[in-house]
Structure formats: structure tokens, C-alpha cells
Amino acid sequence: MKIPKSLTLIQRFIKARLSQTQATRPALAASLVSIHRRCGQPGCHCAKGQGHPASYLTCKVQGKTKTVYVPQDLLEDVQSWIQEHKRLKTLLQEISQLTLARVQTHVRSQRRKAGRS
Numbered sequence: 001m002k003i004p005k006s007l008t009l010i011q012r013f014i015k016a017r018l019s020q021t022q023a024t025r026p027a028l029a030a031s032l033v034s035i036h037r038r039c040g041q042p043g044c045h046c047a048k049g050q051g052h053p054a055s056y057l058t059c060k061v062q063g064k065t066k067t068v069y070v071p072q073d074l075l076e077d078v079q080s081w082i083q084e085h086k087r088l089k090t091l092l093q094e095i096s097q098l099t100l101a102r103v104q105t106h107v108r109s110q111r112r113k114a115g116r117s
Helices: 005-020 072-116
Strands: 031-037 052-063 065-069
Touching: 005 072, 031 072, 052 072, 065 072
Parallel strands: none
Antiparallel strands: 031 052, 052 065
């Protein structure tokens, strides 16, 4: 993201991004992993083939990695929740960069004003 030099543009960018931070659905900070598992029954097709598809979430809880099974009927919802978290995380990083630029621009503008009087 290119950060503008003008204080008013920076403020406008911050305001626009703040309005986008409203979550439209739940946000989930996790990674989704798809694997193929064998059920263990000797007569099942998975014993010789690729296995049954399964999805799991991995996330950190109190500093430890936890794994949670995701049912197939909930898979699309979970994917959209992860996407929402990524969108919000990106927006917050942009807001942080713009706010830092606003502080830096404020110092420059105050110095210019002091030099004019």
C-alpha cells in the first residue's frame, strides 16, 4: 500500500479503512488443513486407496497448538470465517501504517507552521 504525503489524504484513508473494519461474519484465527484418513476397517476402499477426506483446524490456545475436526457440512462456513480474519488483519495493518504516517506528517507540518511565523 502506498502511503500519501498529505495529512488530509492520510486521514481520509484511515477513516475509509475504519469503516471497513465492521465484521460481516465471525472471524476465525486458524489454519485449515485437508487430509485423507484411513478408517481402519480391512474391507473399506480406503485400506488400499487414498483414504477418506477430512478437514482440521489448527490454532494456538494459550501458546499450544490445538487441532479441531471440521465436519464436511461446516467446511464452507469455516473457510469464510478464516477469510474474514485475514481481511480484518490486513485492514488493521494498513490502519497502523497510516496512523504512523499521520504522526510523522504532523511533526513535519508543525515544523513548517513554526517556520512561517
